[in-house]
Amino acid sequence: MSPHYPHAHPPAAGEMTEVAPNIFWLRMPLPFQLDHINLWLLRDGAGWTIIDTGFPDDGVRETWTQVIAGLDGPVTRLIVTHFHPDHLGLATWLMEKTGAPLWMTSSEFLTAHVVWHEVAGHGARFMVEQFRKHGLDAERLAKFEKRGSGYRKAVPSLPDHYHRLKEGDEIAINGRNWRLLIGHGHAPEHMSLYCAELGVLISGDMLLPRISTNISVFAATPDADALGWYLNSLDQLAKDVPGETLVLPSHGLPFTGVQDRVAALHAHHDERLRALENSCEEAPKSAAELLETLFQRALDTHQTMFAMGEAIAHLNHLEQAGRLSRSSDADGVIRYSRCKARAAH
Secondary structure, three states: OOOEEOOOOOOOOOOOOEOOOEEEEEEOOOOOOOOOEEEEEEEEEEEEEEEEEOOHHHHHHHHHHHHHHHOOOOOEEEEEOOHHHHHHHHHHHHHHHOOOOOEEEHHHHHHHHHHHHHHOOOOOHHHHHHHHEEEEEEHHHHHHHOOOHHHHOOOOOOOOOOOOOOOOEEEEEEOEEEEEEEEEEOOOOOOEEEEEEEEEEEEEEOOOOOOOOEEEEEEEOOOOHHHHHHHHHHHHHHOOOOOOOOOOOOOOOOOHHHHOOOOOOOHHHHHHHHEEEHHHOOOOOOHHHHHHHHHHOOOHHHHHHHHHHHHHHHHHHHHOOOEEEEEEEEEHHHEEOOHHHOOOO
């Protein structure tokens, strides 16, 4: 069953569309293949709460300036779902412009800082070494080395203080309680917000209507089963949220049908896992050699970064499920083979 879309078209640039009582949808552009992000403004008494910030860009700043000037009250709080640039990138600027405090989870706030400063296994040099171990060729590695920290370029500055949120917390917004639902796999401590009274879930990137959010393994946690974490988080979301809930995602259109969408995402990843498993049956393969199995299209440098992280996530999941085995030859490249017991089935 396909998701139902109660709002067929997104708001025009700079316009706010009311999607539920006192909840407004604002769309901002992104300079990527995924060319937009949905942001949410919630009336909160005499003021407003903003959820997520958009990508640091002069045009986005100009649009925000116009939107804020048109509000009938002050911005009193800025909530950020996770640390990625399109969600956190304008936090410092919005805090300075409005005086509003930042609310987010600790793992997302701290991860933003270690990625920005390129320490503790996060950053370009660690990523290059990780991709080298997984078989990426010298030409593409050199492009990553030349590009350096994409995060620091995309996030001009970071806040140095915040109000901490955590699993199970409830936030009162405009007299209604919003419960925090934490998801893993896409980001360390991604926060979605659910209001049972309104029947609304602000899902961030954890649940999108038409695409699967990127699930990557990073150099700091090389053996992580990020895909398993993500799928488990989806299953918990499907238990916590009724099917008729209006889902407000960060990308795509608002929709209903949580359980159907979760089932579709499981099927999508199951298909990818089977394809990888079959590709490793005849000879051991590295993550880089398996990119074409997962992505039947040309990938630029930005897309290769996500593709490598996603390939490693799926391979880690298969290895930890006993479906693939890992080996490393004299060249130091990690390769995966289909387990004989599985191949016999």
